[in-house]
Amino acid sequence: MKDPRSFLYETSTNGVATITLNRPERLNALTFEVYRELTDTFAALRDEPNVRVVVITGAGRAFCSGGDVHDIIGELFSRNMEGLLEFTRLTCELISNLRALPKPVIASLNGTTAGAGACIALASDIRIASEDAKIAFLFVKVGLSGADMGAAYFLPRVVGLAKATELLYTGDFISAAEAERIGLYNRVVPGEELEQTTNELAQRLAKGPAFALAKTKEMLNRELHLNLDAALESEAQAQAICMQHPDYREAYEAFVAKRTPRFE
Structure with missing residues (x-):
């Protein structure tokens, strides 16, 4: 994989x-x-x-404040419709690739989370936030639709239509505590505990059955569009596939031997 130049990327020995x-x-x-x-x-x-x-976080006192006013917005004024679509489709491709990644993605929100940053957090599988991580889908405040980068797709599914409508219509910030209360954040911790809390969960998932976790994410994505009967059939097939994977037997043998399973 090519090393990025515009952000930091590092891997650990624990996956x-x-x-x-x-x-x-x-x-x-x-x-x-x-x-x-x-x-x-x-x-x-x-x-x-x-x-x-995968963990995504930010340096300093913000997770991500959205698109850069000077680097992006000024440039977009010079583009025609085709050029604008090239950019908006790129931003949506980012969300599509994040959701299509068959591995858990944890957003570790260390501070202000706004605009495109809020959408990246929303599209992540799990959101762990510091107490300072206020969040806003502030697109309407700059004259844009609140429906951007999947916000109008994911947010109602996470917090309900009424609250999603309010957040997308107003573009207002809400506190980390409020985001946790409405189910937008999975967990809120003091800032000094964020890295450790994130790492503990990331390592726990990394030790888990990668194939089963990938299948779970696939089902979560797929079943957004299915009726109950189709969802049940999809899950039946998914479980039958997992039952053929070595991790299923490993879990059984570890249980019988009273040891910790060693998943592939």
């Missing part, structure tokens, strides 16, 4: 890859280059067998 948005002086605002490299990185991670879990 966890960490992406750190690294423009703290700009609250980790996204540039065209960051968008492109994030999109390509999430695609490339599908073929990295030693990576079992």
